[in-house]
Amino acid sequence: MKNINILIVGVGGQGTLLTSRVLGSLASKLGYDAKVSEVHGMAQRGGSVVTHVRFGDRIFSPLIEEGRADILLSFEKMEALRWIHYLKEDGMLIVNDQAIDPMPVITGNAKYPDDILNRLINRISNVFIINAQEIAKEIGNIRVSNSVLMGVLAQHMNIKKEDWEEVLSSIVPPKTIKENLKAFKIGYNTKLGCEEGARLNDVLE
Amino acid sequence: MIELMLGNQAVARGAYEAGVAVATAYPGTPSTEITEYIAKYDEIYTEWSPNEKIALEVAIGASLAGGRAIVSMKHVGLNVAADPLFTVSYTGVNGGLVIVVADDPGMHSSQNEQDSRFYARSAHIPMLEPSDSQEAKDYIKCAFELSEKYDTPVIVRLTTRVAHSQSLVETAEPQPITLKEYVKNPNKYVMMPGMAKARHIVVEQRMKRLTKDSYDLDINKIEKGNSSIGIITSGVVYHYAKEVLPEASYLKLGMIHPLPKDLILEFASKVDKLYVLEELEPVIEEQIKSWGIQVSGKELFSVQGEYTANMIERAIKGSTVNMKQKEELPNRPPVLCPGCPHRAVFYNLKKLKLTAMGDIGCYTLGALPPLEGIDACVCMGASIGMAHGFEKAKGKDSSKKVVGVIGDSTFIHSGIGGLIDIVYNKGVSTILILDNSITAMTGHQDNPSTGRTIKGEITAALDLVALVKATGINNVRVIDPFNLKESEAALKEEIERDQPSVIIFKRPCALLDKSQSSPLKIDSEKCTSCGLCLKLGCPAIQKKEEGMVIDESLCNGCKLCTQVCRFNAMEGVDY
Known part of the structure; x- marks a missing residue:
């Protein structure tokens, strides 16, 4: 199998690490070589965070290079734009339609750009946009929005839905398994518009 | 397994x-x-x-x-x-x-x-x-x-x-x-x-x-490839290089001191062009050069920051993938968490226009806008000695404008010696110990003041007040930083004093404090959008077109903002 590079970005505290743990476990369960790289410490405190997930037959570097990510999964829309140069030419972007103001915006020293989604669509042909926290709120647990995003991601990867569900259930807190599986299912079944319509699993296989 | x-x-x-x-x-x-x-x-x-x-x-x-x-x-x-x-x-x-x-x-x-x-x-x-x-x-x-x-x-x-x-x-x-x-x-x-x-x-x-x-040590490995390029490297950089130069020959060093000189000489003799790939200082490169061997290293790379696979490909092959343009966007620096007890201290330091010698920990984040409560940060424990030195250079009156700011774990680590120095050498500095009862920045580890060991066993808890008194400091008080008025009065009183003093600002880390209540809301009828609450630098309070908004998913109900607001505009609490 060709190596797959997934860059997960967001804001410290949004739960990006849980998603990378699920992907890492999934990859090793399926017998792939896998590397996951994350940053701890100061970078986590509400700052911009990034996790690199790579798996395939043989992985050397734990990091994805600029211009080489197959998929960019962004938990926040401005962060998608910040990391967009990591996507390869025909890469896919999955973005959560949520805005979190950074401190320079809160203090009035900068403005949160109001045309982010348009800029993303103009630059990338494979864009999927979903409002995951709205779905999570409906389910009744705001914290399961990352499972909604994983559901969308799962639509575009050649990994069985059952494998995702099994690994997800083994990693989330036991009390929240039901809510997380529901969130995953909604994400998985939501048909999102994509400008070019190409499915990444066709590209990857 | x-x-x-x-x-x-x-x-x-x-x-x-x-x-x-x-x-x-x-x-x-x-x-x-x-x-x-x-x-x-x-x-x-x-x-x-x-x-x-x-x-x-x-x-x-x-x-x-x-x-x-x-x-x-x-x-x-x-x-x-x-x-x-x-x-x-x-x-x-x-x-x-x-x-x-x-x-x-x-x-x-x-x-x-x-x-x-x-x-x-x-x-x-x-x-x-x-x-x-x-x-x-x-x-x-x-x-x-x-x-x-x-x-x-x-x-x-x-x-x-x-x-x-x-x-x-x-x-x-x-x-x-x-x-x-x-x-x-x-x-x-x-x-x-x-x-x-x-x-x-x-x-x-x-x-x-x-x-x-070390010639025979099996963690030093030669991987024969194309003899035109030979790469000597170690650590994660080996993987960056393999990613973009899989065809090259490698000497991957598992032991980086002492270097396997004979193995390196042998490897160098078998390749046309030799590179050393090492992040930071040219430690390996300079040793190899001292043996009279030609090798390329830091003339192609910086001593600053990390290497990347793209960087190696560009330097050695002269090309890499087409780069997409980066976007110009507002930065997203790390911030003090909502409910963080340190925020209250820095709010007062800024209000009183004090110069603060800072230290290593979450509270270093208090240096960033809008709090801007820290003037300097060098290393663990340095704040106390630096405040003392600042006073000794500028004279006693300067100590009325200067404080040292340090955390509980950092104080125990290497701050206590500085305090002994102040007392011994007749300093009059005011030192603030921000005691959140945990080593927070590194992810909440116990320390001698928490009363628990790394294994979670109960143990003796170091009494910071008694420790400070034992150094000869007579003026020690413990204050809840979330009482802004009392904190401000205490700060004013202690910096005026012609004796050294310590204020212990005690309140648990917001991420561990279970006592906090539900999120607040802004009453748009009462709120005048004056922006005073924004001076706290709380990530949960944001200014939108419709006025001030509290992000419910971030607010943990610490209520500090209610003490700053002059119009009682924060809802969900009893005034």
Whole structure:
């Protein structure tokens, strides 16, 4: 199998690490070589965070290079734009339609750009946009929005839905398994518009 | 069994499989998880020590007693532990002694980018460097074997990308914890000049023997490829290079001090063009050049920051993938969490226009706008000595405008000595101890003031008030920083005093405080959008077009903003 590079970005505290743990476990369960790289410490405190997930037959570097990510999964829309140069030419972007103001915006020293989604669509042909926290709120647990995003991601990867569900259930807190599986299912079944319509699993296989 | 493991977790597994008896550390990113994982093995005595020097000394004692010991720290921690480090090189070991040090190229969570390899060279201690989690585990075991075979401490160097990346590890059965016999031997263990002179000779012989034997050491590997390009490298950089130059020939060094000179000469003679790929300082490159060998290194790369695969491809092949343009966007710096007790202190420091000598911890984030409450930050414990020096240079009256700001764990680590200095040398500084009852920035580790050990056992809790009084400080008070008015009055009173004083601002870390209530809301009828609440720099309070808004998903109901708002516009609380 060709190596797959997934860059997960967001804001410290949004739960990006849980998603990378699920992907890492999934990859090793399926017998792939896998590397996951994350940053701890100061970078986590509400700052911009990034996790690199790579798996395939043989992985050397734990990091994805600029211009080489197959998929960019962004938990926040401005962060998608910040990391967009990591996507390869025909890469896919999955973005959560949520805005979190950074401190320079809160203090009035900068403005949160109001045309982010348009800029993303103009630059990338494979864009999927979903409002995951709205779905999570409906389910009744705001914290399961990352499972909604994983559901969308799962639509575009050649990994069985059952494998995702099994690994997800083994990693989330036991009390929240039901809510997380529901969130995953909604994400998985939501048909999102994509400008070019190409499915990444066709590209990857 | 094969498992996906963090590099730090693999180090812990290696210690377990090597039959380690004692593990010590002071937390520091990116090394912290090593000791947290070791603490999960019931068989291994594990402790958070007050600082890295003590951690190493405890490990030396354990080694002397005949057990295998491991001590872990970040790069700047090794500065603190440098004193015992240089001399334990002379005494050698009884049970194996391994020092794990995690460097932070790129400074993801550090105040400098120093290269620990210089310590190995100047202290004459062998150093190993793994490139992924499997090697992290294997090299720890190898390090213990080398330590006992050559009677030397061994340093294992990690970098952030090895410490904080997960990769697959094949685990093995642990060997039992055994104790070697302790035999009194003053000539080996008492380092007075007469004995130390003799031991220095032993150290030199040991390093010569290691250099010779390193030719056959299996962690130094030649991978034959195309002979036109030869690459000498170690650590994670090996993987960056393999990613973009799979066809090249490699000499991958597992032991980076002493260097396997004969192996390097042999490798150099077989390739047309030789490169050294090493992050930070040209440590390997300069040694090879000193042997009269032509090699390319730092003329192609910077001593600053991390290497990347693209960077290596560009430097050696002259090309890389087409880069997409980066976007110009507002920065997203790290911030103090909603509900953080430090926020209240910095709000008052700014209001009173005080100059603050800061320290290492979450509170360093108080330097950023809008709080801007810290003027300087150098290293662990420095705030107290710096405040004292500031006063001594500018005169007593300056102390009425200057404070030292330090955390509970940092004060215990190396702040207490500064306080003794102030009292002894008749200083009048005011020192603020921000006591959130945990070592927070590194991910909530216990320390001597929390009353719990790393294993979660109840123990004696250090009484900070009694400790401060014992230094001779007569003016100590404990204040809840969330009482803004009382805090402000206390600050004014103590800085005016012609005596040294300490204010302990005590309130638990917001991430651990279970007492906090539900999120607040802004009453748009009452809110005038004056923006006063924004001066707190709380990420939950945001100014939108419709006025001030509290983000419910971020607010933890600490109510600090209700003390700042003049219009009682925050709802959901009793005024």
